[in-house]
Amino acid sequence: MSRPSAPSLPSWVTWRQRPFPDANLLLLQGRQPALVDSGFVGHAEETASWARAHGGAVGLVVNTHWHSDHVGGNAILQAGGAGIAAGAPEAEAISRRDPGCCTAEYLDQPVAPYTVDMPLDGGEVLRLGDADWEVIRTPGHTPGHLALWQPEERLLVVGDALSDYDVGWVNLALDGPGAATAALDSLHRMAGLAPRVILPSHGPIPADPTAAFSTALRRAQRLVDDPAGALWYGARRIFAFALMIRDGIPVDEVEPYLHARAWLTDAARLLDLTPEVLAAELVTSMLGSGAVVRRAGRLHAAADHTPVAARSLRVPYPRAWPPARR
Known part of the structure; x- marks a missing residue:
């Protein structure tokens, strides 16, 4: 039996799969071009050039979370006029310049300095490109992790919460023993949206969103149990x-x-x-x-x-x- 093909995307969504150490690129085109995540600092110039070539001047970068492979292009894009939006717990720490920002020193993963212009608590509706997206808090992989939901097209940006082959790791040392349970609860909430398309930060777009969530939930439960x-x-x-x-x-x-x-x-x-x-x-x-x-x-x-x-x-x-x- 052949594997089903990946679901189609609207014309105003440009998605590019990238190998590590970068997150995938998601550009939302329209009158207010927006980029979701910005990859690793080592490829920041490439990220900015790609975004300009496909969408013009990026007005806003929305970070699903603050790990180095998701925020590395923030500084260069911000210098070019883009605003940065991020989950409130991470935005507040970045504003204070906490030494633990981005867990960069802890993980020994470099991140160029940036600021957050728009803290997000979850529940906001953002105009990204020419469509409205709902912000959903999805803690687990990090405490400030976010997902984005476009209800008309049923598109769900999941960050590192899951991919076609894996779930995000959890930091039990920094975030406490409840981090794995938080990640599992976030997956259940996202699965309840029954998205038509899952847009992950790593790997391909899953051809079967239901199967992807089923696999992710089993793997996330193992992180809770073990x-x-x-x-x-x-x-x-x-x-x-x-x-x-x-x-x-x-x-x-x-x-x-x-x-x-x-x-x-x-x-x-x-x-x-x-x-x-x-x-x-x-x-x-x-x-x-x-x-x-x-x-x-x-x-x-x-x-x-x-x-x-x-x-x-x-x-x-x-x-x-x-x-x-x-």
Whole structure:
């Protein structure tokens, strides 16, 4: 039996699938062109050029959440006149310039400085392009995570809440043991909308939204039922991303790099392991599964990803960002 094709999109929606370390691009065209998420800082200029070529001057960027692969183009787009909208908890932290903004330093994932012009609590209706979109709070992957719902076309932007093949990892160390339950509750609310099209931040548009939600709900329930498994899942995702943005890490530097990471130290504590044991087991298990490969003296992520220029990573952590503009 052949797999059903992906649902059709309205002419005013331009969607581009991108490999890691970037989120997919979603441009909503019309009198008020808007972009949902802006990818990784290493490809910010490419993101801005693509948006201008397909929609003209972007008036607003809506971030589904503040991770580095979703906000990396914010600074360059904001410098070009775009406003930035984001979930209220994350918007407030960015305005205060909290050191933990974007979990950039915690995850060792660079983010160029930006400000948020429009905090979103959920329940707002935004005019994006020429259509109205409802903002839905969907905490779990991050506390400020948002979804966007276009009821006439039944389009649902889901951020990292789910994809055609996965669900977003949850940070039990920073966000508490309830993060997995929050993510599951958010999925149930989104599934209840019965969208015609799911627009995820990673991977292809699911051909069968009902099946995609069914799979996501099962996987999210496992994260609730197995906190240790959720911690391992997050560690694998974070480490793979670190390898992607650095063109791999020399084999003899991998474990010292991991020992210095706050996310690994926190995961080890919750798993009742030492950071050294967790780092060694993480590397061994990912090599064994094929998620990581050894090549020319370096460990690399095996998943498809786009190279990043090393110079693009040289941006300050949020604790050194300039004050937010007023």
